[in-house]
Amino acid sequence: MVWQTILDLLESTVRVSPPLIFAALAGLFSERSGIFDIGLEGKMLAGAFAAGAAASVSHSALIGLLVAIVVSLLLALVHAFASITQRGNQIVSGVAINFIAAGATVILGQAWFDQGGRTPQLAAGERFTTVDLPYAQWASNHIPVLGPIYEHLISGQFWLTYLAFAMVPFTWWVLYRTRFGLRLRAVGENPAAVDTAGISVTWLRYRAVMCDGILCGIAGAYLSMAMAAGFTKGMTAGRGYIALAALIFAKWRPVPVLFACLLFGFLDAFGIRMQGVPLPIIGQVPGQFVQALPYILTVVLLAGFIGRAIPPRAGGKPYVKER
Amino acid sequence: MKRLLLTAVALAALSAGAVAKDFKPAVIYDMGGKNDKSFNEAAYNGAQKFKKETGVDFRDFEIANDAQREQALRRFARDGDNPIVVVGFSWANAIQSVAPKYPDTDFVIIDATVDAKNVRSVTFAEPEGSYLAGIMAAMASKTHTVGFIGGMDVPLIRKFECGYIGGVKHADKDAKVLTAMTGTTPDAWNDPVKAGEIAKSQMDQSADVIYAAAGGSGTGVLQATADASKLAIGVDSNQNYMQPGHVLTSMVKRVDVAVEQAFKDEQQAVKDDGKSFKTGEQHLGLADNGVGVVFDKYNKDLVTDKMKQAVEEAKQKIISGDIKVHDYLTDDSCPYQSS
Numbered sequence: 001m002v003w004q005t006i007l008d009l010l011e012s013t014v015r016v017s018p019p020l021i022f023a024a025l026a027g028l029f030s031e032r033s034g035i036f037d038i039g040l041e042g043k044m045l046a047g048a049f050a051a052g053a054a055a056s057v058s059h060s061a062l063i064g065l066l067v068a069i070v071v072s073l074l075l076a077l078v079h080a081f082a083s084i085t086q087r088g089n090q091i092v093s094g095v096a097i098n099f100i101a102a103g104a105t106v107i108l109g110q111a112w113f114d115q116g117g118r119t120p121q122l123a124a125g126e127r128f129t130t131v132d133l134p135y136a137q138w139a140s141n142h143i144p145v146l147g148p149i150y151e152h153l154i155s156g157q158f159w160l161t162y163l164a165f166a167m168v169p170f171t172w173w174v175l176y177r178t179r180f181g182l183r184l185r186a187v188g189e190n191p192a193a194v195d196t197a198g199i200s201v202t203w204l205r206y207r208a209v210m211c212d213g214i215l216c217g218i219a220g221a222y223l224s225m226a227m228a229a230g231f232t233k234g235m236t237a238g239r240g241y242i243a244l245a246a247l248i249f250a251k252w253r254p255v256p257v258l259f260a261c262l263l264f265g266f267l268d269a270f271g272i273r274m275q276g277v278p279l280p281i282i283g284q285v286p287g288q289f290v291q292a293l294p295y296i297l298t299v300v301l302l303a304g305f306i307g308r309a310i311p312p313r314a315g316g317k318p319y320v321k322e323r
Numbered sequence: 324m325k326r327l328l329l330t331a332v333a334l335a336a337l338s339a340g341a342v343a344k345d346f347k348p349a350v351i352y353d354m355g356g357k358n359d360k361s362f363n364e365a366a367y368n369g370a371q372k373f374k375k376e377t378g379v380d381f382r383d384f385e386i387a388n389d390a391q392r393e394q395a396l397r398r399f400a401r402d403g404d405n406p407i408v409v410v411g412f413s414w415a416n417a418i419q420s421v422a423p424k425y426p427d428t429d430f431v432i433i434d435a436t437v438d439a440k441n442v443r444s445v446t447f448a449e450p451e452g453s454y455l456a457g458i459m460a461a462m463a464s465k466t467h468t469v470g471f472i473g474g475m476d477v478p479l480i481r482k483f484e485c486g487y488i489g490g491v492k493h494a495d496k497d498a499k500v501l502t503a504m505t506g507t508t509p510d511a512w513n514d515p516v517k518a519g520e521i522a523k524s525q526m527d528q529s530a531d532v533i534y535a536a537a538g539g540s541g542t543g544v545l546q547a548t549a550d551a552s553k554l555a556i557g558v559d560s561n562q563n564y565m566q567p568g569h570v571l572t573s574m575v576k577r578v579d580v581a582v583e584q585a586f587k588d589e590q591q592a593v594k595d596d597g598k599s600f601k602t603g604e605q606h607l608g609l610a611d612n613g614v615g616v617v618f619d620k621y622n623k624d625l626v627t628d629k630m631k632q633a634v635e636e637a638k639q640k641i642i643s644g645d646i647k648v649h650d651y652l653t654d655d656s657c658p659y660q661s662s
Contacts, residue, residue: 232513
């Protein structure tokens with residue numbers, strides 16, 4: 001019984017984590033290149049809206065995903081233009097993107113679909129459905145421990161979920177094993193040195209922010225086309241900020257990002273599962289407390305356990321070539 | 324002194340303008356928005372029906388945040404709109420402070436009780452309707468486990484929950500009811516992702532019928548249960564059509580009837596040139612068809628004759644008073660045990 005509960009909790013964790021993973025990795029690319037991105041939330045929201053709108057019009061999940069990526073990419077380019085080319089304040093630009101997305105999605109949604117800022121409910125073929133891996137049922141019945149894990153955690157997820165988990169080693173490989181990654185990390189620490197080596201700081205940072213945009217678009221599409229069937233206003237519900245917290249938590253490194261996101265996902269799943277369930281000794285815990293628990297834990301963990309998180313040294317500072 | 328005089332003149336002009344009572348119906352929705360496919364949409368449908376029948380257009384408005392409540396009310400009242408129907412319990416404070424300042428305007432609030440001379444407070448017997456929904460859920464469940472997902476954790480939603488548990492226990496006293504709320508802030512009315520995840524969590528715990536009393540978040544529950552080939556119960560508006568074959572029934576609250584009735588009464592009152600608009604409390608229950616469960620073409624394959632019979636029987640007993648459905652608001656507690 002306890003084993004089953006734990007398994008359910010982990011399954012739920014795997015379901016709710018992917019948007020966090022995509023968004024946190026998106027932030028990782030951008031921030032490692034020295035561009036702070038507080039606009040993850042806004043880009044995700046815009047992506048979710050674009051996905052819902054495009055999928056319902058085109059009746060194709062894939063087109064929905066592509067449009068989500070394009071829209072999020074465009075917003076990322078706005079951020080890049082403001083903060084790299086124009087050397088504006090990166091926080092201000094990011095906040096502006098959040099506001100634009102929150103307002104524009106509702107207004108456009110109302111104008112196009114007339115459903116109070118919602119997009120029409122997506123039918124089965126217009127959204128992502130879960131993939132059942134072969135032998136899941138059989139393994140669950142015949143192999144102890146590993147079988148149920150295979151059935152519940154690994155099989156029966158959206159293919160975007162697999163992509164999210166695959167993105168983690170891929171990001172690690174890009175950052176630490178490719179020339180682009182080396183330069184990207186360098187430009188976030190010491191752009192002058194990169195410039196001296198004859199590499200364009202601007203172009204490098206633009207590319208990093210574009211990676212950011214693409215990943216945020218996928219995160220948004222996951223929300224509106226996999227987890228839900230259609231866009232609802234404000235549906236990111238702070239996930240972009242949680243992803244940002246996870247990124248800081250993980251000290252801007254890809255593998256710890258995965259674990260930080262899974263932790264937040266787990267706390268979310270735990271909060272849902274433990275509502276109204278009496279715990280031993282304490283008795284019934286008020287629902288409000290259980291729902292606040294992830295945030296309390298975040299503060300405690302951030303304050304006491306992870307130590308100092310040092311951001312990329314050139315983060316937040318626009319690069320000026322000559323004075 | 325001059326300014327004082329001016330203000331007095333302006334005030335006099337304002338009140339003079341308000342004396343000539345017009346019939347200009349208006350409805351203001353709650354945060355869910357008029358197309359939430361549930362509670363607010365029911366109000367919109369009622370107003371729309373009135374417009375179709377009488378040809379009188381109405382004015383409506385969707386607020387975007389809590390700060391707009393009083394502002395919108397004052398503007399509508401100042402523009403001479405009458406009656407002004409506001410939809411949702413969150414309006415209580417705003418009405419309380421605005422209504423006395425516009426004594427010639429009639430206000431109607433749905434889902435809350437406000438004590439003022441020119442306010443009609445319409446409330447519904449949600450526990451009674453939910454009781455019937457609970458009976459159907461228990462009879463449709465194969466696992467003897469059913470779920471309840473509320474929107475924002477407020478006493479109003481506890482009313483639904485409590486009546487539902489009562490109904491489930493009435494039909495199957497060993498059944499287990501899993502309950503959860505989507506959140507504790509108004510955002511909880513609009514978070515289908517979270518509500519869907521809660522539904523999956525309840526289905527993991529073997530629930531196979533889930534009642535969603537969660538406004539706009541309910542669409543997430545309906546989607547999740549349909550994806551898993553389980554059953555959901557809709558709320559407020561008839562939501563059977565949203566996932567045909569996967570929505571057992573909908574517990575409807577006839578907000579549309581209440582809105583339409585308010586418009587009609589006011590139209591009559593203005594015509595009679597009297598003050599015949601009935602204010603005060605109006606409580607709509609099963610006996611008035613103010614609440615109930617829906618049987619239509621979308622759920623006819625899910626509903627057995629036995630279910631219909633049980634529902635009808637319980638309905639008669641509730642109306643006659645043989646079954647007393649507990650109202651959570653009376654003592655802030657629920658006597659039915661959920662497991």
